[in-house]
Each structure stands twice: as C-alpha cells, then as structure tokens.
Amino acid sequence: xxxxxxxxxxxxxxxxxxxxxxxxxxxxxxxxxxxxxxxxxxxxxxxxxxxxxxxxxxxxxxxxxxxxxxxxxxxxxxxxxxxxxxxxxxxxxxxxxxxxxxxxxxxxxxxxxxxxxxxxxxxxxxxxxxxxxxxxxxxxxxxxxxxxxxxxxxxxxxxxxxxxxxxxxxxxxxxxxxxxxxxxxxxxxxxxxxxxxxxxxxxxxxxxxxxxxxxxxxxxxxxxxxxxxxxxxxxxxxxxxxxxxxxxxxxxxxxxxxxxxxxxxxxxxxxxxxxxxxxxxxxxxxxxxxxxxxxxxxxxxxxxxxxxxxxxxxxxxxxxxxxxxxxxxxxxxxxxxxxxxxxxxxxxxxxxxxxxxxxxxxxxxxxxxxxxxxxxxxxxxxxx
Numbered sequence: 001x002x003x004x005x006x007x008x009x010x011x012x013x014x015x016x017x018x019x020x021x022x023x024x025x026x027x028x029x030x031x032x033x034x035x036x037x038x039x040x041x042x043x044x045x046x047x048x049x050x051x052x053x054x055x056x057x058x059x060x061x062x063x064x065x066x067x068x069x070x071x072x073x074x075x076x077x078x079x080x081x082x083x084x085x086x087x088x089x090x091x092x093x094x095x096x097x098x099x100x101x102x103x104x105x106x107x108x109x110x111x112x113x114x115x116x117x118x119x120x121x122x123x124x125x126x127x128x129x130x131x132x133x134x135x136x137x138x139x140x141x142x143x144x145x146x147x148x149x150x151x152x153x154x155x156x157x158x159x160x161x162x163x164x165x166x167x168x169x170x171x172x173x174x175x176x177x178x179x180x181x182x183x184x185x186x187x188x189x190x191x192x193x194x195x196x197x198x199x200x201x202x203x204x205x206x207x208x209x210x211x212x213x214x215x216x217x218x219x220x221x222x223x224x225x226x227x228x229x230x231x232x233x234x235x236x237x238x239x240x241x242x243x244x245x246x247x248x249x250x251x252x253x254x255x256x257x258x259x260x261x262x263x264x265x266x267x268x269x270x271x272x273x274x275x276x277x278x279x280x281x282x283x284x285x286x287x288x289x290x291x292x293x294x295x296x297x298x299x300x301x302x303x304x305x306x307x308x309x310x311x312x313x314x315x316x317x318x319x320x321x322x323x324x325x326x327x328x329x330x331x332x333x334x335x336x337x338x339x340x341x342x343x344x345x346x347x348x349x350x351x352x353x354x355x356x357x358x359x360x361x362x363x364x365x366x367x368x369x370x371x372x373x374x375x376x377x378x379x380x381x382x383x384x
Contacts, residue, residue, distance in 0.1 A: 004021070073192070125148060
C-alpha cells in the first residue's frame with residue numbers, strides 16, 4: 001500500500017483531512033485504534049465552530065444540525081466589567097456555530113469508511129532510502145507513504161514513537177459540561193461569566209423546534225470540588241449564575257467532566273511526520289478555540305499538500321511540511337499564551353487585579369478597533 005498521506009487517528013481532524021485530500025485526488029488512509037461504530041452515546045458534548053471552520057466543512061459536503069450565535073456577552077461576575085461581541089461588528093451573519101461533537105465526528109467518519117483501518121495502530125515507522133516513510137501497523141501490515149500525519153490527540157502515539165517531548169502545564173481545573181433548559185431572553189446569544197465559582201459559559205444548542213435548550217461548559221478550580229461531588233457543586237452554585245443571567249437553569253442531561261491542561265511541541269515536523277490539531281497543541285476551553293485551531297492546522301496542511309501536487313513538479317516534502325509548520329506554530333502558541341493570560345487574570349483574588357480587569361473589559365468594549373481585532377481572530381478571518 002502506497003498512499004500519499006497516512007493519517008494516525010480517525011477523529012474529527014484526521015477524518016476531515018482524509019476526506020479533503022481524497023476529494024482532491026490525493027490518496028490517503030486513516031489508521032484508527034477504536035472499533036468501526038457510530039457513536040451510541042447521547043448528545044451532550046458540543047464544540048463551537050467559527051465561520052471559517054464551518055465553511056471548511058461546508059466545502060467538503062458535511063451537513064449537520066447547528067445553533068447560530070450572533071452575540072456573545074462576557075462579564076466579570078465579581079464586578080461591573082463587561083464586553084459584548086456582535087457579528088454585525090465584523091459584517092458577518094454569525095459569530096459562531098454550536099454543534100454536537102458526536103454529530104460532527106460521525107458525519108466525517110461515514111465519509112472515509114472505505115479508507116479507514118479500524119482496530120489498528122502504528123507500531124513503528126522509519127525513513128527509507130527513497131525518502132518515503134515505511135510504516136508498520138500493529139497487525140504487522142506495511143504501508144509505504146510520503147507523509148505521516150499525526151492526528152491522534154494530545155497523547156499522540158506517533159509523537160511518542162518519534163521521541164518528541166511536549167511542553168505541558170496543568171491548570172489545576174476541571175471542565176464540567178452538560179445540557180440544560182433555560183429561559184434566557186436573547187436568542188442566538190452566548191454568555192460567559194468569570195467568577196470565583198469558575199468560568200461559566202452557556203450557549204444555544206442545535207434544535208429545530210425549541211430554542212430553550214443550551215450547552216454549559218463550566219471550568220472550576222480543583223480545590224472547589226475536592227470535598228464534594230461535582231453534582232453537589234453544581235446544585236450549590238448554579239443559582240449564582242441564574243441570578244447573574246436573570247434566568248432559571250435546569251440540568252437535563254448526564255454531567256461530563258475532564259481535567260484541564262495544555263501542551264505544545266516545539267517542533268511539529270520531524271522527517272515525514274507532521275503533528276496536527278490536538279496532537280500538536282491543546283489549550284484551555286474558555287474561548288472554545290481548540291477545535292478551530294485544529295481546523296486551521298488541517299486547512300494549512302491540506303493547502304500545502306494540494307498546492308504541491310497541483311504544481312506537477314517533484315515534491316519536496318520537507319519544504320511542504322516546513323511551510324505548514326511556519327504558518328501554524330506561532331499562531332497556535334500565541335493563542336495558547338493568550339488563553340493562559342486570561343485564565344490567570346480571572347483566577348486572581350488580588351483586589352488591584354480585579355479592578356484592572358473590570359476596567360480593561362469595559363475599556364475594550366468601548367474601543368471598536370480592539371473589539372474588531374479580537375472578533376476577527378476568533379472567527380478565523382486572520383488566516384495565514
């Protein structure tokens with residue numbers, strides 16, 4: 001087997017890359033360790049797509065239910081500082097779109113089933129004398145590929161095989177997510193509240209009949225849930241956010257939780273191997289940008305591969321991969337550092353820092369240039 005690109009990991013980003021390359025007549029295969037099955041779990045977890053990520057999906061024919069977000073209201077629950085973002089400020093119809101994680105993953109998986117090897121992992125790989133990558137699977141079958149794309153998450157198997165060491169940091173926080181019904185007054189609006197009870201975000205859910213269903217992503221310091229269950233913590237603290245939002249919120253799903261940390265690699269490329277999406281980097285979910293950074297990575301990678309093949313010249317794969325790395329590494333690191341700054345800023349109980357962040361939010365809210373810069377960056381308009 002001699003595909004142009006072998007993809008380690010059949011998740012959202014890996015399957016998107018495979019679908020897009022195949023549609024451009026560039027052969028790819030996906031190596032996925034899990035079984036071939038469509039998700040049987042309930043729809044609870046969501047992801048937020050910016051307009052550019054949604055366009056990428058539209059362009060490859062992925063159609064799934066989504067909820068539109070036209071406005072985002074962000075405020076400091078402990079003070080008066082606030083900032084509002086609107087799609088009108090950047091001449092867009094929507095700021096972002098909320099989709100169910102399972103819907104997106106399943107839709108992409110269905111489109112690449114024929115080129116996916118399930119219940120299989122990459123056991124090892126090495127460069128050969130013809131400047132190709134010799135890959136051995138866990139079933140001992142060989143693959144001879146030009147590129148090996150690591151899209152297998154933050155604990156990337158291929159990164160470990162290449163002895164790449166990530167730079168990591170633990171936020172000492174837990175993300176809690178569930179769906180709820182709420183009687184919020186403003187349609188197509190998302191809210192984010194920074195408070196001593198955690199970072200609380202509530203966004204509309206995809207629904208064709210009822211606009212009162214929302215997804216909640218709530219990041220809390222681990223020390224706050226050390227001596228009580230997550231369920232009890234929610235019961236004791238959700239009324240605080242109900243008062244802030246002037247709404248009733250009722251949990252109507254199971255509650256999921258996961259520890260929060262970040263990581264990144266100083267090098268995304270070594271030989272034929274390239275790391276993409278969560279395999280290369282992960283950030284705090286407070287701005288919902290993790291999946292969008294992954295799609296931006298995937299877009300840049302596919303562009304570089306496709307442009308090289310359309311030029312119909314000898315492919316310099318090292319130049320192709322280096323161009324991808326240059327385009328994406330610094331942008332991803334900037335976003336990671338920015339999220340860390342905001343997390344640390346709003347975790348602080350220092351009175352002067354609280355005053356400063358209240359002033360800062362209100363100041364930015366009055367400065368159209370800064371607001372437009374932030375919205376354009378989050379929406380994917382600042383494309384490199």
